Amino acid sequence: xxxxxxxxxxxxxxxxxxxxxxxxxxxxxxxxxxxxxxxxxxxxxxxxxxxxxxxxxxxxxxxxxxxxxxxxxxxxxxxxxxxxxxxxxxxxxxxxxxxxxxxxxxxxxxxxxx
Amino acid sequence: xxxxxxxxxxxxxxxxxxxxxxxxxxxxxxxxxxxxxxxxxxxxxxxxxxxxxxxxxxxxxxxxxxxxxxxxxxxxxxxxxxxxxxxxxxxxxxxxxxxxxxxxxxxxxxxxxx
Numbered sequence: 001x002x003x004x005x006x007x008x009x010x011x012x013x014x015x016x017x018x019x020x021x022x023x024x025x026x027x028x029x030x031x032x033x034x035x036x037x038x039x040x041x042x043x044x045x046x047x048x049x050x051x052x053x054x055x056x057x058x059x060x061x062x063x064x065x066x067x068x069x070x071x072x073x074x075x076x077x078x079x080x081x082x083x084x085x086x087x088x089x090x091x092x093x094x095x096x097x098x099x100x101x102x103x104x105x106x107x108x109x110x111x112x113x114x
Numbered sequence: 115x116x117x118x119x120x121x122x123x124x125x126x127x128x129x130x131x132x133x134x135x136x137x138x139x140x141x142x143x144x145x146x147x148x149x150x151x152x153x154x155x156x157x158x159x160x161x162x163x164x165x166x167x168x169x170x171x172x173x174x175x176x177x178x179x180x181x182x183x184x185x186x187x188x189x190x191x192x193x194x195x196x197x198x199x200x201x202x203x204x205x206x207x208x209x210x211x212x213x214x215x216x217x218x219x220x221x222x223x224x225x226x227x228x
Contacts, residue, residue: 006156034216036219041221042221042222043118043205043207043219043220043221043222044157044205044219045219046216046217046218049216089156089157091156096170097169097170098164098169098170099162099164099169099170100145100162101147101159101162101170101172102147102149102157102159102217103159104156104157104158105156106154106155106156107154107155107156
């Protein structure tokens with residue numbers, strides 16, 4: 001119940017195309033859904049995040065779409081660039097008692113061809 | 115203060131040896147987290163500190179693992195009697211509030227147990 005399922009495992013798009021990564025969760029206690037971008041040898045970096053009372057959030061070329069009833073959310077990268085080539089992780093935040101933690105998906109390796 | 119610092123960046127150790135990693139969070143962040151990331155997987159939660167109090171430990175954190183955060187500043191993660199299965203990237207993150215502004219991750223310590 002604490003899993004976050006992410007797909008696809010890998011994605012190849014052409015420069016200028018749209019990259020779409022999907023995630024699904026089961027636990028309705030999750031209350032914050034961030035996306036992280038990770039380059040080789042680096043830690044994950046926060047890209048964009050959304051709360052379940054919002055259906056869409058856009059920041060520049062990055063958009064999160066959130067479907068609370070379906071318990072699904074997705075990341076759309078518009079006008080994908082070679083510099084976007086990285087591994088992307090969706091995550092969900094859970095607070096229990098006095099603690100908080102992130103549950104991550106398994107990641108999507110995005111390759112943007114020039 | 116430009117981010118979360120982790121030391122060392124890489125550690126190769128023989129099976130059975132003890133290792134200790136250090137994390138220096140962003141100075142004003144009172145929350146500190148340790149995660150473990152294996153190849154091709156998303157980070158997995160290990161433990162959480164609020165100031166100097168360790169408020170949650172994952173079941174992944176066996177008795178061989180111990181973490182401290184004296185005086186609510188830097189944190190250390192020690193692994194005793196290392197096993198090959200401990201080989202992973204150990205990530206530290208910090209945050210100011212309930213992750214609302216996102217966690218800031220360090221670049222991690224890559225542990226290889228031979």
